[in-house]
Amino acid sequence: MPEPLAPDRLLELDRRHVWHPYGPMPGRQDPLVVESAAGVRLRLAEPAWGAEELIDGMSSWWSAIHGYNHPVLNAAAREQLGRMSHVMFGGLTHEPAVRLAARLVETTPAGLEHVFLADSGSVSVEVAVKMCLQYWRSVGRPRKRRLLTWRGGYHGDTWQPMSVCDPEGGMHGLWQGALPRQVFADAPPAGFAAEPDAGYADRLRALIARHADELAAVIVEPVVQGAGGMRFHSPAYVRVLREACDEHGVLLVLDEIATGFGRTGRLFAAEHAGVTPDVLCVGKALTGGYLTMAATLCTPRVAEGISRGEVPVLAHGPTFMANPLAAAVASASVELLLAQDWRSAVGRIEAGLRAGLAPAAELPGVRDVRVLGAIGVVQLDHEVDVAAATRAAAREGVWLRPFRDLLYTMPPYITDERDLARIGAAVCAAAQAA
Numbered sequence: 291m292p293e294p295l296a297p298d299r300l301l302e303l304d305r306r307h308v309w310h311p312y313g314p315m316p317g318r319q320d321p322l323v324v325e326s327a328a329g330v331r332l333r334l335a336e337p338a339w340g341a342e343e344l345i346d347g348m349s350s351w352w353s354a355i356h357g358y359n360h361p362v363l364n365a366a367a368r369e370q371l372g373r374m375s376h377v378m379f380g381g382l383t384h385e386p387a388v389r390l391a392a393r394l395v396e397t398t399p400a401g402l403e404h405v406f407l408a409d410s411g412s413v414s415v416e417v418a419v420k421m422c423l424q425y426w427r428s429v430g431r432p433r434k435r436r437l438l439t440w441r442g443g444y445h446g447d448t449w450q451p452m453s454v455c456d457p458e459g460g461m462h463g464l465w466q467g468a469l470p471r472q473v474f475a476d477a478p479p480a481g482f483a484a485e486p487d488a489g490y491a492d493r494l495r496a497l498i499a500r501h502a503d504e505l506a507a508v509i510v511e512p513v514v515q516g517a518g519g520m521r522f523h524s525p526a527y528v529r530v531l532r533e534a535c536d537e538h539g540v541l542l543v544l545d546e547i548a549t550g551f552g553r554t555g556r557l558f559a560a561e562h563a564g565v566t567p568d569v570l571c572v573g574k575a576l577t578g579g580y581l582t583m584a585a586t587l588c589t590p591r592v593a594e595g596i597s598r599g600e601v602p603v604l605a606h607g608p609t610f611m612a613n614p615l616a617a618a619v620a621s622a623s624v625e626l627l628l629a630q631d632w633r634s635a636v637g638r639i640e641a642g643l644r645a646g647l648a649p650a651a652e653l654p655g656v657r658d659v660r661v662l663g664a665i666g667v668v669q670l671d672h673e674v675d676v677a678a679a680t681r682a683a684a685r686e687g688v689w690l691r692p693f694r695d696l697l698y699t700m701p702p703y704i705t706d707e708r709d710l711a712r713i714g715a716a717v718c719a720a721a722q723a724a
């Protein structure tokens with residue numbers, strides 16, 4: 291093992307050489323150095339604002355649902371490491387991939403039968419789009435190659451996903467004109483439990499009808515829009531999309547990369563609507579936050595359509611497709627989730643967040659407080675001062691990573707009452723400081 295880097299040296303090298311998400315180069319704001327992580331806690335190399343460790347209020351961007359350094363996931367990784375970390379997937383197969391694919395077919399909404407194991411969420415969306423466009427080309431409708439989505443969405447950072455991210459509020463507005471031009475509906479009216487707006491539903495149907503000849507698919511995040519604005523909407527609109535897509539011959543892609551594996555209180559958010567999409571993307575929590583892996587599932591109709599085409603194969607095959615190490619950990623993570631009473635765990639977190647975030651509603655500058663499943667959001671009426679909010683949360687012993695006008699948290703499902711209360715206090719403190 292090399293000598294550990296002194297924290298100052300590490301930060302200097304980091305600033306000079308290492309890109310961070312949505313970051314400038316060289317870096318302007320020093321990140322915190324994490325030395326290790328266990329349970330719900332990140333251990334820092336050096337204390338930050340008095341804290342030596344921080345409760346992770348972010349689950350490392352929705353992924354670490356079981357917390358860090360979990361003995362079951364560690365054992366799965368170690369066991370697989372002893373066999374093989376990776377082999378190519380062309381012409382070869384292995385138990386971790388087959389087991390995982392079969393389990394995903396069992397646990398996702400009925401009707402999805404075929405699984406493409408991709409290496410990140412964005413790539414799984416690329417694959418979903420390719421499946422849909424190729425389906426229509428194969429069945430003799432090559433002009434159907436545009437996508438429709440609603441505003442406020444987020445589907446990843448590679449090129450096709452960027453084209454269906456929110457074109458204004460999102461992080462990819464810079465590329466308008468360079469990206470493929472997709473069809474945008476207004477953002478769905480807010481509120482998970484709000485009475486569905488019939489006028490909005492009619493406009494959605496009309497837009498799909500009007501563009502049906504050129505639409506390959508509608509792609510949305512069901513029920514919760516994540517990085518596009520942390521907004522919740524009625525499952526009724528997902529049903530409207532399913533009906534309109536069926537009526538007008540358009541495929542429906544649901545992106546559950548953030549919402550999958552219990553986060554919204556159902557195993558998949560599509561279950562709130564009772565809808566099976568033609569294509570489903572999962573990722574993030576798939577490996578319990580251990581390794582990068584995502585999956586694109588589709589129905590037999592989509593797969594058979596592609597197979598009947600002039601080019602009867604799906605021409606996609608990442609080098610690290612179906613990585614055995616990631617697949618083994620993913621299977622262990624899904625089994626761990628299903629073997630426990632995850633509904634109660636998520637329900638307990640929902641109750642804790644409702645209680646913990648309620649005081650924020652009284653604070654000046656707070657526009658909205660909302661909770662659904664193990665997701666809590668405090669929306670301000672101004673841009674968050676990220677440095678001030680981060681500092682205020684760390685003083686409460688909690689790691690938060692706000693963006694735009696949003697302070698939000700989606701804790702690991704193992705977070706206990708005391709730590710939940712601290713997360714609530716930290717979000718309120720951050721709201722006050724931001």
Ligand SMILES: *Cc1c(COP(=O)(O)O)cnc(C)c1O
Pocket residue numbers: 410411412413415444445446447511516517545546547548573574584
């Ligand atoms: C995070 C996310 C993606 C992109 O996944 P990556 O693994 O970051 O490429 C796509 N869609 C949604 C809904 C996401 O939350």
